[in-house]
Amino acid sequence: MTPTPWRFATAFLASSVLALGLAACGGTTKGSAQASAAPARPAASSPAKADPNAPLKQGLKLAFLPKQINNPYLTLLDNAGIEAAKEFAGTAKEVGPSDASASSQISYINTLTQQGQDAILISANDANAVCGPLKQAMGKGIKIVAYDSDAAKDCRDLFINQAASEEVGRSQVKLLADLIGHKGDIAILSATANATNQNTWIGFMKDELTKPEYKDMKLVKVAYGDDDDQKSFQQTQGLLQAYPDLKGIISPTTVGISAAARYISGSKYKGRVVLTGLGTPNQMRQFVKDGTVRKFALWNPKDLGYLAAYAAAALSSGRITGAEGETFTAGRLGEKTIGEDGEIILGPPFTFEASNIDQFDF
Numbered sequence: 001m002t003p004t005p006w007r008f009a010t011a012f013l014a015s016s017v018l019a020l021g022l023a024a025c026g027g028t029t030k031g032s033a034q035a036s037a038a039p040a041r042p043a044a045s046s047p048a049k050a051d052p053n054a055p056l057k058q059g060l061k062l063a064f065l066p067k068q069i070n071n072p073y074l075t076l077l078d079n080a081g082i083e084a085a086k087e088f089a090g091t092a093k094e095v096g097p098s099d100a101s102a103s104s105q106i107s108y109i110n111t112l113t114q115q116g117q118d119a120i121l122i123s124a125n126d127a128n129a130v131c132g133p134l135k136q137a138m139g140k141g142i143k144i145v146a147y148d149s150d151a152a153k154d155c156r157d158l159f160i161n162q163a164a165s166e167e168v169g170r171s172q173v174k175l176l177a178d179l180i181g182h183k184g185d186i187a188i189l190s191a192t193a194n195a196t197n198q199n200t201w202i203g204f205m206k207d208e209l210t211k212p213e214y215k216d217m218k219l220v221k222v223a224y225g226d227d228d229d230q231k232s233f234q235q236t237q238g239l240l241q242a243y244p245d246l247k248g249i250i251s252p253t254t255v256g257i258s259a260a261a262r263y264i265s266g267s268k269y270k271g272r273v274v275l276t277g278l279g280t281p282n283q284m285r286q287f288v289k290d291g292t293v294r295k296f297a298l299w300n301p302k303d304l305g306y307l308a309a310y311a312a313a314a315l316s317s318g319r320i321t322g323a324e325g326e327t328f329t330a331g332r333l334g335e336k337t338i339g340e341d342g343e344i345i346l347g348p349p350f351t352f353e354a355s356n357i358d359q360f361d362f
Contacts, residue, residue, distance in 0.1 A: 050326050054318045060090035062312050063112045064305075065105055065122040067149065067195070069096045071227060073254040073280060073301055074123060076362065077148065080305035081121065087331055088313050090118075100227045102126035102194050109133040113140060119312035122156070123148035126194040131155040143315045147308040149197040157315055157322040158342045160308045162299045163349050165197070168252070169204025171349060172277065173214070175295060176248045179274045183216040184247025187239045189260055189277075191227040191253040201252050220246070225256045232259035240269050251277035257296060261287040281352055281360040288357050297349040302362060304346050307333055311344060 062085055066074035078094040085092035095112070097104035102125055110133050112120050120137055124130050124146060134144050134155040144156040151159075162168070176186060188205065190198045202222060209219055220243050225232025232255055240246060240263075251257040257277035261284065264270050270292055279296050287293045310330040311320075320326045322342040330336045336344050352360070 077305035080302035084309035
């Protein structure tokens with residue numbers, strides 16, 4: 001990955017200096033309602049029109065539904081969104097399952113719909129598994145904002161993306177290639193097999209590897225740690241035992257990269273196998289300092305949660321409808337523009353290494 005210019009790093013630092021001290025909010029009890037096939041969202045008699053000057057509604061109720069509530073990255077993100085809601089006199093909470101299976105979010109969507117939330121913000125474990133209940137919520141006037149990992153396009157109004165998916169995927173390959181001299185067997189340690197964001201990034205990684213400059217690199221395995229620390233640790237061990245000539249691993253998941261680093265740091269593979277991916281500075285600091293990991297990347301998860309909350313508020317207040325080209329002000333992040341298919345991009349990823357990691361605290 002080409003290093004991000006210093007002025008971006010400075011701006012990044014300004015928004016990232018708060019320590020990771022917020023605790024995850026409690027979840028609600030799972031509802032008993034089961035997901036059923038839902039009709040498409042009722043068509044309005046005429047297309048909704050945005051009113052950019054509409055005031056943000058007071059007392060908006062937002063609910064963040066992460067892939068799983070014990071994921072440190074998503075907890076950090078959701079807590080930032082919960083704090084952002086206070087800026088526009090709204091309330092927000094985090095609810096969700098303790099596992100990241102494809103169907104685990106369905107009962108929570110049903111419960112939040114029954115509660116009459118103004119907006120449900122979801123990081124989808126499976127783009128299609130959540131579609132039925134999300135359509136039911138949309139049919140009741142609830143706005144749906146996907147973040148981090150997208151839902152199917154007809155099951156949500158907006159998608160808040162960390163960075164352009166193509167940029168994330170290709171940059172991960174470029175970063176690892178530079179670290180291993182563009183030569184050797186490599187593997188990918190992903191989250192769940194159905195995670196939309198992971199699969200999209202991996203698709204671009206595979207495409208990037210078809211370019212001539214990577215002719216001496218071979219992807220031998222895509223493994224799945226299910227965003228579970230112990231399983232990711234074991235998958236790393238399995239990869240290194242199965243492929244003794246492995247030169248590098250990309251883990252584009254914060255749970256996966258830290259678990260992989262923990263295994264490698266205490267094994268004979270330290271210094272022999274290069275690990276990179278997506279992680280937070282605080283969880284990766286010790287592994288950068290002990291030489292296990294030389295470089296990795298991420299964006300600011302606090303900014304992602306903050307942006308998601310403001311997008312949900314603008315959508316719920318009629319300032320935007322989700323149409324391409326609409327703009328809105330996202331608090332301290334300034335003006336944001338809605339792209340194709342309702343996608344809003346936070347910004348480019350940033351590369352962390354020994355020379356800059358101590359400048360960040362999240």
